[in-house]
Amino acid sequence: MTTLSPPPGSEAAAPSAGAADDGPSRPRRRRILPDRLRRAGLPYLLLLPALVLELLIHLAPMAVGVVMSFKELTQQYIRNWGEAPWTGADNFRIAVDVNAPVGEALLHSFLVTCAFTVLAVSLAWLLGVTAAILMQESFRGRGVLRALFLTPYALPVYTAVITWSFLLQRDGGMVNHVIHDQLGLTDSEPFWLIGDNSFVALVVVAVWRTWPFAFLILMAALQNIPKELYEAAQVDGAGIRQQIRRITLPSLRPVNQVLVLVLFLWTFNDFNVPYILFGKSAPEAADLISIHIYQASFVTWDFGSGSAMSVLLLLFLLLVTGGYLLATGAGRKRDV
Amino acid sequence: MSEATATTAPAGGSRHEAGPGGPAPAAGADDGGTGTARGSGSRGGRGYGRTGSRAASPTAPPLSFVWTRRVVLTLLTLFAATPLLVMVSSSLKPLEDVTDRFRWIPSVLTISPYVDIWSTVPLADYFVNSLIVAGAATGCSVLIATFAAYAVSRYRFRGKRLFTVTILSTQMFPGILFLLPLFLIFVNLGNATGIALYGSRGALIVTYLTFTLPFSIWMLIGYFDSIPRDLDEAALTDGCGPLGALMRVVVPAAVPGIVAVAVYSFMTAWGEVLFASVMTNETTRTLAIGLQGYATQTQVYWNQVMAASLVASVPIVAGFLLLQRYLVTGLTAGAVK
Numbered sequence: 001m002t003t004l005s006p007p008p009g010s011e012a013a014a015p016s017a018g019a020a021d022d023g024p025s026r027p028r029r030r031r032i033l034p035d036r037l038r039r040a041g042l043p044y045l046l047l048l049p050a051l052v053l054e055l056l057i058h059l060a061p062m063a064v065g066v067v068m069s070f071k072e073l074t075q076q077y078i079r080n081w082g083e084a085p086w087t088g089a090d091n092f093r094i095a096v097d098v099n100a101p102v103g104e105a106l107l108h109s110f111l112v113t114c115a116f117t118v119l120a121v122s123l124a125w126l127l128g129v130t131a132a133i134l135m136q137e138s139f140r141g142r143g144v145l146r147a148l149f150l151t152p153y154a155l156p157v158y159t160a161v162i163t164w165s166f167l168l169q170r171d172g173g174m175v176n177h178v179i180h181d182q183l184g185l186t187d188s189e190p191f192w193l194i195g196d197n198s199f200v201a202l203v204v205v206a207v208w209r210t211w212p213f214a215f216l217i218l219m220a221a222l223q224n225i226p227k228e229l230y231e232a233a234q235v236d237g238a239g240i241r242q243q244i245r246r247i248t249l250p251s252l253r254p255v256n257q258v259l260v261l262v263l264f265l266w267t268f269n270d271f272n273v274p275y276i277l278f279g280k281s282a283p284e285a286a287d288l289i290s291i292h293i294y295q296a297s298f299v300t301w302d303f304g305s306g307s308a309m310s311v312l313l314l315l316f317l318l319l320v321t322g323g324y325l326l327a328t329g330a331g332r333k334r335d336v
Numbered sequence: 337m338s339e340a341t342a343t344t345a346p347a348g349g350s351r352h353e354a355g356p357g358g359p360a361p362a363a364g365a366d367d368g369g370t371g372t373a374r375g376s377g378s379r380g381g382r383g384y385g386r387t388g389s390r391a392a393s394p395t396a397p398p399l400s401f402v403w404t405r406r407v408v409l410t411l412l413t414l415f416a417a418t419p420l421l422v423m424v425s426s427s428l429k430p431l432e433d434v435t436d437r438f439r440w441i442p443s444v445l446t447i448s449p450y451v452d453i454w455s456t457v458p459l460a461d462y463f464v465n466s467l468i469v470a471g472a473a474t475g476c477s478v479l480i481a482t483f484a485a486y487a488v489s490r491y492r493f494r495g496k497r498l499f500t501v502t503i504l505s506t507q508m509f510p511g512i513l514f515l516l517p518l519f520l521i522f523v524n525l526g527n528a529t530g531i532a533l534y535g536s537r538g539a540l541i542v543t544y545l546t547f548t549l550p551f552s553i554w555m556l557i558g559y560f561d562s563i564p565r566d567l568d569e570a571a572l573t574d575g576c577g578p579l580g581a582l583m584r585v586v587v588p589a590a591v592p593g594i595v596a597v598a599v600y601s602f603m604t605a606w607g608e609v610l611f612a613s614v615m616t617n618e619t620t621r622t623l624a625i626g627l628q629g630y631a632t633q634t635q636v637y638w639n640q641v642m643a644a645s646l647v648a649s650v651p652i653v654a655g656f657l658l659l660q661r662y663l664v665t666g667l668t669a670g671a672v673k
Contacts, residue, residue: 042578043491047499050484050553057514057546058506064517079527081520131412134405145409147657149416154656156607158624159645163423166638174422177438208415220664240401269510272609276628293512298614303516310513321508
């Protein structure tokens with residue numbers, strides 16, 4: 001790449017390849033590379049910073065992560081991880097052995113995460129699609145309502161979740177004040193941030209936080225449906241229910257396919273909501289997988305085990321995502 | 337997507353015929369100023385209901401739909417707004433009001449929480465740290481993403497598909513997957529070189545690029561694709577080099593998109609918790625971690641926590657709401673189409 005003089009023959013090819021590139025006034029000798037090479041190399045040159053960074057922040061860490069998962073990387077080796085002994089597939093074996101404590105806890109956490117994800121994603125989607133359909137037509141105050149609905153999503157996640165942990169305090173929280181003092185629904189004030197109720201709290205907060213995203217995307221998608229479709233349906237005497245069932249929902253299908261996938265990945269990988277709500281060790285009922293791995297790594301300082309769990313998690317996500325994409329054909333629109 | 341074209345047509349020119357309890361009156365009164373064509377549309381709205389020409393039709397506008405809408409949207413409003421309301425009102429309460437029983441109405445209104453937050457914890461330092469880290473991560477990723485996205489959008493080359501698939505798929509990986517190795521790398525690199533990388537702002541900025549960079553590239557590809565190629569081809573024939581075409585034509589045309597991408601990157605970096613919880617120390621702590629410092633006091637000053645939360649939120653929310661139109665364009669062009 002450092003040759004300054006173009007090799008013979010390249011000059012002849014240059015005019016056809018790149019004559020349109022530069023104006024006639026541009027001095028030719030300023031060229032460092034022959035035209036052809038320049039044109040072929042240009043995309044890579046533009047990509048170079050991104051490629052280098054990708055290598056540094058994504059590919060190298062992933063490779064390191066895989067290597068880590070085959071090592072016994074406890075606290076004493078963290079400052080010099082090259083010396084950590086190899087353990088082969090031991091970390092993986094322990095992680096998936098459901099009869100031993102580590103594997104059992106991981107399986108439990110995985111199942112909690114699955115239940116949480118299914119509940120939170122379906123509720124967030126349901127609220128989003130309902131609000132989007134109800135707000136498709138103009139009415140007074142629609143703009144205000146739209147901004148209000150989007151605000152929970154726009155808030156930095158920690159301020160949103162800290163607010164919820166205030167609302168969910170056993171003493172002095174708004175939730176208990178309403179259901180116990182004002183409505184008298186419960187005899188005593190329930191705990192929300194510890195014990196079994198923590199799962200409910202987690203789902204509610206996650207839904208509150210994510211449904212506006214579904215709403216935002218679906219509202220945009222609804223505006224792309226040609227209104228002639230509705231007009232034709234009305235001429236044919238279709239009621240609103242039929243219009244929603246026959247026009248709106250089918251038109252939303254491609255968007256929904258991608259949206260549900262995105263919501264699934266976010267919710268399944270969610271670390272922020274449980275971490276801020278419960279801290280480093282979540283209650284058993286709300287022990288999501290990312291918190292579980294975090295705890296295995298930074299509380300018990302077993303990085304090998306944590307990495308093995310991360311790799312398993314990634315394999316699971318790849319499997320589900322791949323299967324989903326194959327089944328729905330979602331996201332196959334861009335010609336790359 | 338442009339609200340101006342979509343929400344304008346008042347829904348149904350003859351709504352008053354719906355009688356009492358009919359749809360919201362004054363169809364033109366909604367959305368303060370989004371519509372340019374307001375009033376010009378005498379045809380029906382784009383949504384449900386009848387078209388203007390069929391005003392006498394008995395099928396529409398169904399009262400049941402209007403009432404369903406009112407009830408459901410009221411419930412949703414309660415759900416969405418209650419925490420926000422509590423956040424604002426609690427930030428204006430004296431400490432007694434937030435420690436004992438919850439009160440909807442403050443016993444006295446006070447702004448002292450907003451004054452006290454700065455001395456209870458070093459909030460200003462957290463603020464500066466957040467600004468630097470989120471700002472630098474945003475700046476780097478937008479700059480680098482602009483070149484990369486331009487290459488992907490305008491050129492065919494080997495490995496293009498691999499590149500875009502990599503970019504897209506890294507966005508689905510759990511953050512914890514990158515956190516453990518990056519932590520190890522920084523600790524060990526710091527040991528080897530004697531530079532305290534772990535805990536430094538620079539290291540945190542690099543970890544933030546793991547999510548801001550792929551996102552920015554992906555969104556900008558979408559924006560650049562939406563700019564007609566004729567524009568930069570004209571610039572090329574006029575004597576610009578490819579870089580000149582990018583800087584003088586494509587970037588200016590994509591300014592709304594680039595700003596939206598920057599705002600979104602900044603938002604995600606501002607709200608990031610996972611990396612910050614591990615990669616920061618006393619002096620480099622960001623707001624995300626620093627705010628939790630209020631909770632470690634012997635007594636939690638919830639009024640101050642809410643005040644600090646609002647201070648950390650308001651600029652972000654305002655930016656988001658102002659730019660959401662462009663954001664949606666990018667999100668739908670880039671990821672959901």
